[in-house]
Amino acid sequence: MAQTIDQAKIGDFERVAVIGFGLIGASFAAALRAANPSAQVMAVDTDLATRVEAVNRGWATATAAPDTAEFRAFIEDGCDLVVLATPVSVVEGYLKDLAEWDYRGIITDTASTKCRIIEMAAHTLPYPQNFVPGHPMAGSEKNGIVGARADLFKGAYWILCPDADTPAEHFTRLHELITGIGARVISLPREQHDAAVAVVSHVPHFTASSLVQLAVRHAKGQDSLMRLAAGGFKDSTRIAAGSPELWCGIAFDNKDALLGGLREMQGIIGQFADALEAGDRATLTSLLAEAADARRALPAAWLPCTERLLEVRIPMEDRPGVVAEVTTITSKVGCNIQSIEIDHVTEDSAVLSLVLTDEGDIGKLSAHLINAGFSVSFSPLAPKEHTHVG
Ligand SMILES: NC(=O)C1=CN([C@@H]2O[C@H](COP(=O)(O)OP(=O)(O)OC[C@H]3O[C@@H](n4cnc5c(N)ncnc54)[C@H](O)[C@@H]3O)[C@@H](O)[C@H]2O)C=CC1
Numbered sequence: 001m002a003q004t005i006d007q008a009k010i011g012d013f014e015r016v017a018v019i020g021f022g023l024i025g026a027s028f029a030a031a032l033r034a035a036n037p038s039a040q041v042m043a044v045d046t047d048l049a050t051r052v053e054a055v056n057r058g059w060a061t062a063t064a065a066p067d068t069a070e071f072r073a074f075i076e077d078g079c080d081l082v083v084l085a086t087p088v089s090v091v092e093g094y095l096k097d098l099a100e101w102d103y104r105g106i107i108t109d110t111a112s113t114k115c116r117i118i119e120m121a122a123h124t125l126p127y128p129q130n131f132v133p134g135h136p137m138a139g140s141e142k143n144g145i146v147g148a149r150a151d152l153f154k155g156a157y158w159i160l161c162p163d164a165d166t167p168a169e170h171f172t173r174l175h176e177l178i179t180g181i182g183a184r185v186i187s188l189p190r191e192q193h194d195a196a197v198a199v200v201s202h203v204p205h206f207t208a209s210s211l212v213q214l215a216v217r218h219a220k221g222q223d224s225l226m227r228l229a230a231g232g233f234k235d236s237t238r239i240a241a242g243s244p245e246l247w248c249g250i251a252f253d254n255k256d257a258l259l260g261g262l263r264e265m266q267g268i269i270g271q272f273a274d275a276l277e278a279g280d281r282a283t284l285t286s287l288l289a290e291a292a293d294a295r296r297a298l299p300a301a302w303l304p305c306t307e308r309l310l311e312v313r314i315p316m317e318d319r320p321g322v323v324a325e326v327t328t329i330t331s332k333v334g335c336n337i338q339s340i341e342i343d344h345v346t347e348d349s350a351v352l353s354l355v356l357t358d359e360g361d362i363g364k365l366s367a368h369l370i371n372a373g374f375s376v377s378f379s380p381l382a383p384k385e386h387t388h389v390g
């Protein structure tokens with residue numbers, strides 16, 4: 001049975017270093033401090049004004065510039081979690097610092113791409129299993145602490161990429177932290193991350209930029225054109241206002257997947273153009289209809305379901321990587337893990353206990369888990385029995 005969790009200590013993280021206190025780092029810290037006001041947060045940032053603002057807003061309890069004794073002392077005096085929220089290009093130096101300072105706590109990150117950062121962690125960290133890659137699928141076109149908000153991640157998906165070496169408790173603690181700030185966790189194998197986000201995030205960014213480029217080119221001889229841009233143009237181009245430096249870095253980190261996606265996108269635009277040129281109304285309508293149906297099916301926002309919860313219990317035995325395997329299967333069939341715990345039954349046996357909301361295909365989940373060799377038991381859970389609800 002899922003036990004009651006003290007909401008004030010989500011994931012039991014009390015001393016957290018957030019490196020890079022911009023849009024994402026500061027929003028995360030703000031959400032963490034709102035959920036757990038006693039959490040000590042060290043903001044590490046190159047920018048002095050950012051560090052001052054971090055304390056003024058109450059989102060950090062201490063700050064440090066990189067390469068300072070204060071930063072090192074915070075890490076060495078018992079830091080539970082390090083969150084890397086800088087652009088990927090500057091991460092390596094921090095990984096080296098953490099290695100040199102013999103940091104043994106959990107490290108996660110927020111980077112939009114995973115290949116390079118995972119490779120760096122594998123080469124640099126003495127305990128690479130303590131690095132659990134993360135990526136919030138929420139943000140905005142703004143940057144820096146000025147754009148940060150405590151509710152930025154409410155209702156958003158937050159990808160975690162555990163692997164077979166990830167200690168089960170690292171995942172469960174991070175899951176509790178992320179759901180505790182109102183987001184929902186989705187598990188994705190590391191090697192699939194960059195290709196997946198190329199399609200739903202990186203290609204869309206460059207497509208939005210292309211739309212604005214098109215309008216800008218036409219606006220040159222026609223001053224009023226930009227003023228005609230209505231809601232549709234604005235809805236589909238908001239993200240194009242994001243930081244060019246950040247997006248250039250993302251593009252080169254994810255070059256192959258992005259290139260593939262952009263070429264495919266050219267092909268799709270070509271299909272529209274061909275149908276139009278050929279006077280083929282049926283094809284044009286069918287392409288539009290397929291997209292309209294898929295777009296309408298996207299939920300506007302996610303609301304947690306606390307009425308129909310299901311508990312799944314899976315004996316863990318001696319099999320390594322159970323958490324990564326089970327959570328990846330669960331995410332793949334569209335089920336949502338509201339909470340995840342390890343119940344230690346005896347000294348050497350444990351059961352993984354998941355509480356699922358009423359989403360996704362439970363039948364498929366059961367079949368996939370059994371096929372993967374797990375023995376599973378499902379039981380409905382009355383809402384009052386489960387208190388870990390965001
Ligand atoms: N912008 C977005 O919507 C999203 C961004 N991300 C990812 O999160 C990470 C951070 O992005 P943002 O917060 O948007 O960027 P940002 O530009 O708002 O913030 C970055 C922060 O890092 C600081 N910084 C730069 N170099 C540093 C260094 N060497 N040491 C310490 N601090 C340094 C900057 O002063 C700034 O405060 C990136 O990896 C990005 O790909 C993930 C999800 C959404």
Ligand SMILES: O=C(O)C(=O)Cc1ccc(O)cc1
Pocket residue numbers: 111112136137138139140141201239
């Ligand atoms: O602004 C938005 O709506 C976004 O989608 C922001 C975003 C930017 C980069 C990411 O890696 C994830 C999300």
